[in-house]
Amino acid sequence: MSSKAVRTGAHFMSGDEACAEGGMAAGCSFFAGYPITPATEVAERMSIRLPQVGGVYIQMEDEIASMAAIIGASCAGAKAMTSTSGPGFSLMMENIGLAAMMEVPCVVVNIQRGGPSTGLPTLVGQQDVMQCRWGSHGDYEVIALSPESPQEAFELTIEAFNLSEKYRTPVVLLSDEVVGHMTEKVIIPDSKKIKTLSRKLPKKKPENFIPYAHEEDDVPPMAIAGEGYHVHATGLTHDELGYPAINADAQERLVQRLIRKIRNHAEEIIRTEDAFLDDAEIIVVSYGCSARAAREVVETARASGMKIGMIRLITLWPFCEKKIAELAALERVKKFVVCEINAGQIAYEVERCAGGKAETILAGFMGGRIFTPEELYRVVREAAE
Amino acid sequence: MKIRFIDAEAPPASRILENLAAGHGDHPLDRYLKKGRIPHIWCSGCGNGILLTAFVKAMEKGNFDTKKTVVVSGIGCIGRAAGYLDLDTYHTTHGRAIPFATGLKLANPKLNVVVISGDGDLFAIGGNHFIHAARRNVDITLICSNNFNYGMTGGQGGPTTPLESKTTTTPYGCSEHPFNLVYLAKASGAVYVARWTALHTHELRDSIIHSVNKPGFCFVEAITPCPTAHGRRNKLGDGLSMMKSYRDNSVLTTELDPEDTAIGLKGKIAVGEFVNIDKPTFMDMYDECAICRANAPKKSKKS
Known part of the structure; x- marks a missing residue:
């Protein structure tokens, strides 16, 4: 069934627009953003779509305010998102930390462009991977997803909302300019076939409710503003009641739990797409737009008899450490070739997890365009020699 | 890696x-x-306790719906006020209380959203958010405890520090022109602007009630003493002396142009209600311009 929020059918749509439609299908009712190339189309689409379902679109004064606004909206019970690119992502870091600390579900879309600084506003990069992981100060875990097509941008935006609601944490859809601006067929399924999740709400009465009580899954139920729970949420280290507690004990309990709630569920969160791993000696690791070129190279090399396989990362964070470590431990696996548009970000993770048992080669590229399959094929050939 | x-x-x-x-x-x-x-964190002689009491008395006299009233604060001494109130309260990052409050209010227009924060938080690091929320006329109430310096970090100069004031970062006297918050609020589009000093307890209370009930962006400035930092360095006496001097030097006016209400280190302080106008709020205009034209059901207005 099609509805105002879910435009069931086959569409010809850009990755940015598909991302906005994914948000709509996930139940997003609040968007705050600031124009920035190459993410503006997400905001533009939301400015058309949200009023149609009675939702709120607001263009804020900057990305700092956009991030703060979506956290506020989520505290009021809305599913909320923003979209941006590199420079705006830098500005959002402060309040991404706040969302992690207050445990407020929200979705941040980063359509990556080439950096550093203003860099290449209209051209691609994949250089924000580590910033996404470590960008806000302090220890926290993030979830980040990377789509390789408009279809997947639609699907993973829904997934981003579901994960953020499930784990009460900000989730980043770490897309890139190529996927954001490419236009392809996007199939939006029947609204009944779209799985959406909402945060756990308190079952206890306000007088017995402890907002940050330790639950089995480390994710406490979230009280919404205006429901009579009179919760306090703060960016300060806080105790189970949410009250500021500036001491080592409270810090230990809180931060360990924030980390645990993602790390302990990493295997449920992590998704990869694997090809030809059964006999592979060389494994290409890639994600986002780069994976499209990488796939062609792997298929070509396979056809010519090379024992090559591929892992496409759908989840960038948490990283699939176990998978890499297990593959590296196999006698036959000799090399990982990490294909990404940066000077080495996921490559460091692969190398760390391989632990010296297999070599890691970075097929790196500073951005502005994607690899040609020929360029990447040369790196793979060298690796095979 | 093995983690322990x-x-x-x-x-x-x-x-x-x-x-x-x-x-x-x-x-x-x-x-x-x-x-x-309780106990709160504030120094003896600080005006923040009085401001918090004024807010609590406003809740009582104004019969605020405690279920639907939400307080958001930023960072600084007064930023802790949110966490003392038995309401849904949010203590956000430095300077970001206003956009956070904007999100809360727009996502649930039935909430009464109040921001309580300080002069440094709202007008230095958060200055851009202030002017834009006022421009949009987001239906929130803003209460600023203005103590002319950064008290929590030990008394540094800030955007409201009067010329010639000594602070830990203006040891020879402040050489920057300060903001006149009343003038700034009016120029930015606030529909209600009032200023009182800490000892104008009833007036503060009534301005808060008026602001919470009035649709649109309302601004209440409370001049509060910081005897520990600002007072001591400028030889302004203890907290009570400072409060008395603020009150004794205040001039109640409704006629003064907000442009002429700047505050110096010593001298007169214009107090009163400077702006009280009606203007469609952000949500009124959004309903009219976006929601209605997109053929969607109307979002409920402030009850």
Whole structure:
């Protein structure tokens, strides 16, 4: 069934627009953003779509305010998102930390462009991977997803909302300019076939409710503003009641739990797409737009008899450490070739997890365009020699 | 890598609730405060306690719906005020209370959203958010405790520090022109602008009630003494002397142009209600311009 929020059918749509439609299908009712190339189309689409379902679109004064606004909206019970690119992502870091600390579900879309600084506003990069992981100060875990097509941008935006609601944490859809601006067929399924999740709400009465009580899954139920729970949420280290507690004990309990709630569920969160791993000696690791070129190279090399396989990362964070470590431990696996548009970000993770048992080669590229399959094929050939 | 964190066990829920039940005094206004949160962190002689009391009395006299009233604060001494109130309260990052409050209000227009924060938080790091929320006429109330310096970090100069004032970062006297918050609020589009000093307790209370009930962006500035930092360095006396001097030097006016209400280190302080106009709020205009034209059901307005 099609509805105002879910435009069931086959569409010809850009990755940015598909991302906005994914948000709509996930139940997003609040968007705050600031124009920035190459993410503006997400905001533009939301400015058309949200009023149609009675939702709120607001263009804020900057990305700092956009991030703060979506956290506020989520505290009021809305599913909320923003979209941006590199420079705006830098500005959002402060309040991404706040969302992690207050445990407020929200979705941040980063359509990556080439950096550093203003860099290449209209051209691609994949250089924000580590910033996404470590960008806000302090220890926290993030979830980040990377789509390789408009279809997947639609699907993973829904997934981003579901994960953020499930784990009460900000989730980043770490897309890139190529996927954001490419236009392809996007199939939006029947609204009944779209799985959406909402945060756990308190079952206890306000007088017995402890907002940050330790639950089995480390994710406490979230009280919404205006429901009579009179919760306090703060960016300060806080105790189970949410009250500021500036001491080592409270810090230990809180931060360990924030980390645990993602790390302990990493295997449920992590998704990869694997090809030809059964006999592979060389494994290409890639994600986002780069994976499209990488796939062609792997298929070509396979056809010519090379024992090559591929892992496409759908989840960038948490990283699939176990998978890499297990593959590296196999006698036959000799090399990982990490294909990404940066000077080495996921490559460091692969190398760390391989632990010296297999070599890691970075097929790196500073951005502005994607690899040609020929360029990447040369790196793979060298690796095979 | 093998990870071994230091053991950290949470206290059982029963003990948390037990401690909480024990944490309330007998004062009749205590029912407006969260259990277990007093004593507050403020120095003796600070004006923030008076401002918090004015807010609590506004809740009482104005009969605020405690279920639907939400307080958001930023960072600084007064930023802690949010956490003392028995409401849904949010203590956000430095300067970001206003956009956070904007999100809350727009996502649920039935909430009464109040920001309580300081001059440094709202007008230095958060200055851009202030002018834009006022411009949009987001239906929130802003209460600023203006103590002319950064008290929590030990008394540095800020955007409201008067010329010639000594602070830890203006040891020879402040050489920057300060903001006149009343003038700034009016110019930015606020529909209600009032200024009082800490001892104008009833006026503060009534301005807060008026602001919470009035649709649109309302601004209440409270001149509060910071005897520990600002007062001491400028030889302004103890907290009570400062409060008295602010009150004695205040001039109640409705006629003064907001442009002429700047505050110096010493001298007169114009107090009163400077702006009280009606203008469609952000949500009124959004309903009219976006929601209606997109053929969607109307979002409920402030009740």
